[in-house]
Amino acid sequence: xxxxxxxxxxxxxxxxxxxxxxxxxxxxxxxxxxxxxxxxxxxxxxxxxxxxxxxxxxxxxxxxxxxxxxxxxxxxxxxxxxxxxxxxxxxxxxxxxxxxxxxxxxxxxxxxxxxxxxxxxxxxxxxxxxxxxxxxxxxxxxxxxxxxxxxxxxxxxxxxxxxxxxxxxxxxxxxxxxxxxxxxxxxxxxxxxxxxxxxxxxxxxxxxxxxxxxxxxxxxxxxxxxxxxxxxxxxxxxxxxxxxxxxxxxxxxxxxxxxxxxxxxxxxxxxxxxxxxxxxxxxxxxxxxxxxxxxxxxxxxxxxxxxxxxxxxxxxxxxxxxxxxxxxxxxxxxxxxxxxxxxxxxxxxxxxxxxxxxxxxxxxxxxxxxxxxxxxxxxxxxxxxxxxxxxxxxxxxxxxxxxxxxxxxxxxxxxxxxxxxxxxxxxxxxxxxxxxxxxxxxxxxxxxxxxxxxxxxxxxxxxxxxxxxxxxxxxxxxxxxxxxxxxxxxxxxxxxxxxxxxx
Numbered sequence: 001x002x003x004x005x006x007x008x009x010x011x012x013x014x015x016x017x018x019x020x021x022x023x024x025x026x027x028x029x030x031x032x033x034x035x036x037x038x039x040x041x042x043x044x045x046x047x048x049x050x051x052x053x054x055x056x057x058x059x060x061x062x063x064x065x066x067x068x069x070x071x072x073x074x075x076x077x078x079x080x081x082x083x084x085x086x087x088x089x090x091x092x093x094x095x096x097x098x099x100x101x102x103x104x105x106x107x108x109x110x111x112x113x114x115x116x117x118x119x120x121x122x123x124x125x126x127x128x129x130x131x132x133x134x135x136x137x138x139x140x141x142x143x144x145x146x147x148x149x150x151x152x153x154x155x156x157x158x159x160x161x162x163x164x165x166x167x168x169x170x171x172x173x174x175x176x177x178x179x180x181x182x183x184x185x186x187x188x189x190x191x192x193x194x195x196x197x198x199x200x201x202x203x204x205x206x207x208x209x210x211x212x213x214x215x216x217x218x219x220x221x222x223x224x225x226x227x228x229x230x231x232x233x234x235x236x237x238x239x240x241x242x243x244x245x246x247x248x249x250x251x252x253x254x255x256x257x258x259x260x261x262x263x264x265x266x267x268x269x270x271x272x273x274x275x276x277x278x279x280x281x282x283x284x285x286x287x288x289x290x291x292x293x294x295x296x297x298x299x300x301x302x303x304x305x306x307x308x309x310x311x312x313x314x315x316x317x318x319x320x321x322x323x324x325x326x327x328x329x330x331x332x333x334x335x336x337x338x339x340x341x342x343x344x345x346x347x348x349x350x351x352x353x354x355x356x357x358x359x360x361x362x363x364x365x366x367x368x369x370x371x372x373x374x375x376x377x378x379x380x381x382x383x384x385x386x387x388x389x390x391x392x393x394x395x396x397x398x399x400x401x402x403x404x405x406x407x408x409x410x411x412x413x414x415x416x417x418x419x420x421x422x423x424x425x426x427x428x429x430x431x432x433x434x435x436x437x438x439x440x441x442x443x444x445x446x447x448x449x450x451x452x453x454x455x456x457x458x459x460x461x462x463x464x465x466x467x468x469x470x471x472x473x474x475x476x477x478x479x480x481x482x483x484x485x486x487x488x489x490x491x492x493x494x495x496x497x498x499x500x501x502x503x
Contacts, residue, residue, distance in 0.1 A: 026137060027042065030056050032060055038055070040052050049115070051113065053075065053113050057076075060122075062125070073104070075121070080094055081094060084104055085104075088103055089102065127143070129142050148191050149168050153165070155209070164240040167236070182219055182220065185216040192215070197210060206220060227243075268311050270312070270314070270339050272315045274296040276291050276344075282345065292320065293320070302341075302481075305481050309485075339448060339487075342450070343455060344454050345456060346458065356454060357433045357453075409447075413449045424455070427475060
């Protein structure tokens with residue numbers, strides 16, 4: 001069973017199957033497409049109706065399985081699967097993260113969810129739309145004439161730019177119409193659904209967003225705002241950048257700008273993140289080596305080699321201490337770096353697995369193996385000294401919003417990952433394990449190009465010995481320096497890296 005749920009992105013644990021008192025509600029009904037009304041079990045939770053997902057899936061020809069070791073439920077319907085955990089407003093549908101308006105509730109092997117869950121999770125699996133009639137407690141599944149696309153909107157203010165991200169089940173054809181104080185995105189061949197359908201924002205540039213029929217309306221606060229609309233994949237998104245038009249200078253038209261002295265080149269800053277540490281030991285090798293020690297030793301070698309080659313280097317930890325997953329990219333952002341590298345050691349049930357894997361961020365995993373690895377790496381302590389308030393704040397963190405930080409660096413992260421992967425393949429004599437994407441928590445929030453490097457398999461006896469070798473660590477460090485030189489040479493037009501004084 002694909003156990004992603006809570007651990008998949010948040011690393012949270014589930015304390016119980018029901019967080020609130022449950023009371024049996026009046027009976028509810030479900031009408032499948034072209035079928036007759038069926039009675040389904042229901043609960044009332046603080047005045048809200050929750051319907052049995054088991055009953056609805058069974059009527060559609062699907063099933064629900066409960067895993068008592070993780071307090072999670074797996075939904076299967078047609079060729080699709082979804083996983084959801086209790087007390088967590090996130091589901092995974094075919095490796096795609098879906099934000100829920102309300103956490104689900106479980107009673108033994110039976111899963112109960114509010115009507116919005118059926119629209120967001122079950123609808124894409126069944127190829128239908130769901131309509132809930134509250135007064136009659138009737139849930140209906142209907143085949144839509146136009147394909148239905150579920151839209152989730154988030155907004156963030158990045159310095160002088162407001163970014164709106166429309167996360168969709170797919171990106172259909174669209175066109176954009178810009179007015180003085182409005183922006184309309186039209187999807188002529190799709191029917192949009194959103195919950196809520198309208199949102200107001202306390203933002204200096206965007207006042208409101210509404211989803212109506214086949215259109216998304218964005219209300220702007222000023223007339224002199226510039227907009228840029230573009231689509232992204234993995235996962236499917238449409239991004240709207242809203243900025244204020246730069247004021248023109250006082251120079252006359254065609255006048256040359258005043259001469260200025262050439263800026264002195266600054267050394268590139270690299271943040272190195274040794275995976276795990278302290279109470280988080282990470283993977284273990286057959287000879288007893290621990291990932292937390294191996295990554296720290298690797299980072300020390302890489303840091304010294306980078307110093308000698310003129311880089312400024314910051315590390316998220318220098319000793320065997322616990323550093324929370326959210327603190328690592330925060331430390332990186334504070335250093336205002338050019339790149340963020342998180343160094344790890346891989347693990348596999350197969351002792352012969354070997355080589356390097358390089359990942360960059362996506363809220364969708366590139367495959368199930370990548371999703372499983374992200375789940376393992378994300379299953380670490382949030383902080384060395386967690387508090388109830390801190391944990392509550394982390395549970396409320398909107399992953400879609402944090403994904404905005406990496407949106408603008410996606411292509412650069414992919415390019416860096418490709419370069420490092422190719423160089424390490426030569427070092428370890430591997431044809432290729434391929435660059436992959438996964439929702440690694442440590443990469444979420446890094447506001448620079450960022451990759452996670454699984455240098456070698458610590459569970460492979462031969463690679464475990466290599467990781468303990470000072471000569472191998474030196475080779476790894478030199479490989480990283482070569483990869484960064486290639487990356488910056490391509491990015492900067494062969495500009496040399498200026499030297500800096502080392503301690």
